[in-house]
Amino acid sequence: MTVKPFERVLIANRGEIAVRVIRGCHERGIEAVAVYSEADAAALHVRLADDAYPIGPAPSSESYLRADVLLRIAARAGCDAVHPGYGFLSESAAFAGAVSDAGLVWIGPPPGAISSMGSKTAARRLMTEAGVPVVPGAIDPITSSAEAARIVAEIGLPVMIKAAAGGGGKGMRAVFDADEIATALAAAQSEATKSFGDGSVYVEKLVVQPRHVEIQILADAHGNVVHLFERDCSIQRRHQKVVEETPCPVLPGATRAAMCAAAVEAARAVDYVGAGTVEFLYDPASDAFYFLEMNTRLQVEHPITEVVTGVDLVHAQLRVAAGEPLWFTQDTVAQRGHAIECRIYAEDATAGFRPSPGPLRGYREPSGAWVRVDSGVVEGMEIPIHYDPMIAKLVVWGPDRDTAIARCARALREYHIVGIPTSIPFFLALFDDPGFRQGRYDTSFITPEWLEENLGEPSVPPELAMAAAVARFEADRRALRAPGAGPGGSDSGGSDSGGSDWRRIHRWRTMKGVWR
């Protein structure tokens, strides 16, 4: 395979990951072409790219998921490769294939690896063959409680009865006692039928209080596969990660080594190329781990791995996709210190993480030594309602976990976001929790009760009220000094949607057009 570095890469994504990839391209002397929906015309990735193309209306089904439009733009813009980021089309084997068919390089794994890992049953079979531990159980559907009892006798209690067509926690029943098997089976089957139109269920070992630990791997097209250690992603809300750290604070060294080796085997089993992540359930009680799935793309939380290993994963993706062999070997990579990532979401942590899209009236990111913020926003921008509510990722490094936590809390307190509620108060409460500080947590750590108990009422000091009144007083004075100042000068309404200044000016123009 010849090495041919890219000249111009299409970034088929938006937000912070588009910015991240554009920066990686620029650092390697590659031009980056952005695409943007109508909601993202002012976004940072559009401003940073060498060229940017509108791609359609705000809903992702009409823009960032339009494979045909993306390919057309790639051709028109003279790109020689496509980077999909994460989400959207990043794990679409069909899109990966179409990119290659169009004569462009897909900066990601081969379509075959994507589809193998995309099927729950195929992945489980492949992993078993490769000697990678999977959650004990039988993925073949069962219909009777006798069958269920037989599997339970084999793998032991507790178990989970799961819908084969399932997802999102529907059609799932935990069984802790043999007497509950029949009832749980019936309940799971009925729920599966109602939710997915398919009553097939299977039985799997239930790992109580598991941790979500994943291994970053990197493979080239020449058969070299290395791992870049683990990330603990057990702090989750709605089964989605919000805080990640590396190393995992409770993983014994021998288990880490075994897990990393298993991940490398998993990647080899599907002839993986590029950056990927093998996710495991880890049971600290028994020190056992089980393959969950492989994410065949760059992960949101990749920066913490970059920070402790010094390997730039986007650079690595670009080099490996261009045909370069890995330029380092496993024994030269080490985990140095401790890294933590907080996903700063436009979500109201005090209201059960309810999405809170809206304008960033004030926005300033924290900085300082060993603080990294990956974001795609700037002050004045609106967090759109159409996409993932992530504003930014705050990533910090410290020589040890305690220092990293303290640094992260410091950066969170510096983070200036005015206009919308965010998940920042949650992180501050988390870092004060004695259990978290000792590294004791699992995927069910965040409960409504925990939030209720730990996220106190925000304090409203008197100077806030005084500053608010002074700010209003000055705004009123400005409005008086500037006759015909027009929209927004001194708004008595409160009835309109109150978008950015740009939007208000836009509306103003529109109205003029209507009247004349």
Place this chain on the structure above:
Amino acid sequence: MSRYEVQLGAHAAVVDVRLHPEGGWWVALDGADPVHLRGGAVGAAEWRLDGDGQHHSVAVHVDGERLSVQSGGHGLSGTVVDPRDRALDALSTDAHGEIVTPMPGAVVRVLVAAGAEVTAGQVLVVVEAMKMENEFKAPAAGVVEAVHVQAGSSVDAGALLVSVRTEEGA
């Protein structure tokens, strides 16, 4: 003096503000003795206030009556209301956009002329009464049909100030 009702979640305060002759403002919180504060806006959504040997840097943004703040990492929203706006809104406008003063006073400023396009909430006329400046605003977007007063003139309670042909009325 201007009086504002500040509301943030469960918190409410009444704040009086007027200019201090030496710069800055006299600010009184909930009827307490006014304190002399100095400072100003720092960036788009930050204010620096100094007074009584104290220094405060607060994350505050005001857009009309809409208030956004950040406190202890919490992003909070609320309102800063001039109670006179509400009173005037209730008293001074009818459906056709006739702006009437409910109190006698002196017209200090006229900010629009006939034919001008105005937006909802845009200040049209300022009338001073009892040492208080009262802003009369357009009730809705529209076009100014006529201005019935001029700066310096005195008005009686019930006097017609401005006629606005509003979008709704048109």
